[in-house]
Amino acid sequence: MYDKKSNMVPLKRRKLVSSHIGNTGTDCSGPEVPNKFPQVVLFLLERKMGASRRAFLSRLGQSKGFQVEEKFSRSVSHVISENNCGDEVRTWLDSQVGGQTPVHLLDISWYTESMRAGCPVEILDRHKLQEQRTDEAEVAAFSAPSYACQRRTTLVDRNTVLTDALSLLAENAELSEEDGRGVAFRRAAAVLKALPEAVTDMTQLRGLPCLGEHSLRVIKDILANGASSEVESMKQSERYKALKVLTGIFGVGAKTADRWIKAGIRNLQQLQDSGQTLNRTQRAGLEHYDDLGQPVMKAEANAIGQIVEEAVGSVLPGARVTLIGGFRRGKLTGHDVDFLITHPEEGREVGLMPKVVSWLESQGFLLYQKTTRNSYLEAKDGPARPSSNMDRFERCLSIFKLTKEEKGGRKQPETLTEDCTESVRAPDPDPRVQILRGERGTHEGGLEVDQTKPAGRKPWRAVRVDLVVSPISQFAFALLGWTGSKLFERELRRWAAHEKTMSLSSHALYDNKQKRYLRATSEEEIFAHLGLEYIPPSERNA
Incomplete structure (x- = not known):
């Protein structure tokens, strides 16, 4: 078979590659001959x-x-491997087709001996890849549905070391604008997070969906050595550190950060000294970098919720405010706080957002805000949605100024003294000290910031808050879409498209076969339309 790629290999490299075959003593430059051994189908x-x-x-x-x-397929009878153990090859095979495959797993020595003989030689024990036999009574294999929206995933993660590593690889891929790889790693992490027990042996993973070769390699490394050398190396890379610091600025995405890195900018001080032109959002993000980089605790979310409810109630009595995002799923910390606002009477929500923003500004709660109008019209847009799946509701992206009085004085929530187990820092003996401190110090990625301001005296902190207004007719879809997790929502849309020939967004569900919208007044109805078992928010933490 003529291989066009072979002409692209320099002569020196061809000679080097040929030397790898060792003592086969065979020249493969001649023409391909017909298949002489139909019972033998090889895959290298x-x-x-x-x-x-x-x-x-x-x-x-x-x-x-x-x-x-x-390419590997079930028709392959002999798999030839070099420098891999049998378990590694078997795990790779399971990731390709799942389950047991009727193939011989052979070392490269069988292949070279067969080439020398000009026919398949007898398979001896020394040719066979050794697989470790594990007592199934000792190690139970796991099973899981293919779609994350079919799985119940609580906040309890029994495979944190594995899922954290895969999530870091996903984050790095996304920061490098390799979204496909990012999704692959996140799907693999989501499968492990949903498992009822900790993974202790690679054989437990046989037949599980979404575990590609790269993810399996990382898992195997961690199980064998306690950590992934690839992940540890990535975390120490200067590019990754710089991307983490720069994309940590509110309003700065991967493309902007990459452009700055190419210009030699690695940290905030270099950015400030560079003379780069920042837009209004980025200037606010840089000004409040310290606060916005700290986790928002549930007590703070509750306090902000009381403020938003007061604002909405003042301008439109009867309107409803719902805490959404990770906090609705039961998380105790988050990066920001999201609220969904609606009114039981269709149309009453029109014009609500500017009034709410005006009230918040008059009370001194907003350090920054950017409001966008509702641009979705069902009759005009139909089921189509942007590739990013960003909805088109009226929305206010803001930075709240949460004062000490608001955190502690307004019907102070009892949860203020909860031990926040998901915080990225070890909590102070009294969490109220922690959330009021406003410390400045060394940030992840080696970024040094000003430490001259006295710690523990700032009477307020900045918090990212998103306000979204939805018509009551779209409220159930908006509630589902904004609850998350991001991967759970992505999998819901993938299920709708691939399994049900439907289009799902945060605005509507459209049946492409029947050419009609499927209405719903609750999340349960949407799951029913999709033919899925209802999963409550607390179990959507994929």
């Missing part, structure tokens, strides 16, 4: 072998009359 595993060597060995086999497949 590229893992640890390398693409160039695999291509050379494949051509060699074909020149000898062997059928060598480019």
Whole structure:
């Protein structure tokens, strides 16, 4: 078989690759011959072998009359591997087709001996890859549905070391604008997070969905060594540190951060000294960087909720305010606080947001705000949605000024003294001291910031708050879409499209076969339309 790619390999490299075959004593430059051994279908595993060597060995086999497949399938009878143990190869196979496969797992020595003989040689014990036999009574295999929206995922994660590593790889991929890889890692992490017990052996993962070769390699490394060398190396890279610092600025995305890094900017001080032009959002994000980088605690979310309810009630009596996002799923901390606002009477919500914003500004609660109008019209837009799935509700992205009095004086929530177990810092003996402190110090990524201001004396902190207004007819879809998690919502939309031929967004559900909208007044009805078992918010933490 003529391989166009072979002409692209420099002569020196071709000679080097050929030397890898060792003492086979065979020249594969001749024409391909017909398949002489139809009962033998070979697949060469590229893992640890390398693409160039695999291509050379494949051509060699074909020149000898062997059928060598480019892609793995169930028709393969012999898998050839180099420098991999049997468990590694078996795990890789399970990730491709799932379950047991009727193949021989063979070392490269069988292949080279067969090439020398010009026919398949007898398979001896020394040719077979050794697989560790695990007593199934000792290690139970796990099972899980393919879609995250079919799984119940609580906040209890029994595989934190594994899921944290995969999530970091996902984050790094997303910061590098490799969204496909990011989603793959997040799906793998979501499967592990939903498992009822900790993973202790790779054999437990056989047949699980969404675990690709890269994710399995990371998991195996952690189980064997306690940590992933790839993840640890990534965390220490200067680019990753710089991306974390710069995208930590409210209003700065991966593209902007990458442009700054290429200009030699690695931290906030360099950004300030660079003379870069910042928009209004980025200037606010830089000004309140310290506060916005700290986790928002449930007590603070409750306090802000009381303020928002007072504002909404003052301008439109009867309107409803619902805390959404991670806090609705039961989380004790978050990066920001989100609220969904509606009115039981359709149309009464029109014009509400400017009045709420005006009230909040008059009371001194807003350090920054940007309001966008509702741009969704069902009759005009239909079920179509932007690729990012950003909805088009009337929305206010803001930074709240939460004062000491508001946190502690307005019907102070009893949860203010809760031990916030998800905080990124160890809590002070009294959490109220922690949330009022407003400390300045060294940030993740090695960023040094001003430490001259006295700690523990700032009477307020800045908190990111999103306000969203929805018509009551779309409220159930908005509530579902804004509750999250992000991956859970992505999987809901994927299920709707691939399994039900429907289009789901935070505005509506459209049946593409029946060419009509499916109405719903509750999340339960939406799940029923999709043919899914209802999963409460507390179990959507994929």
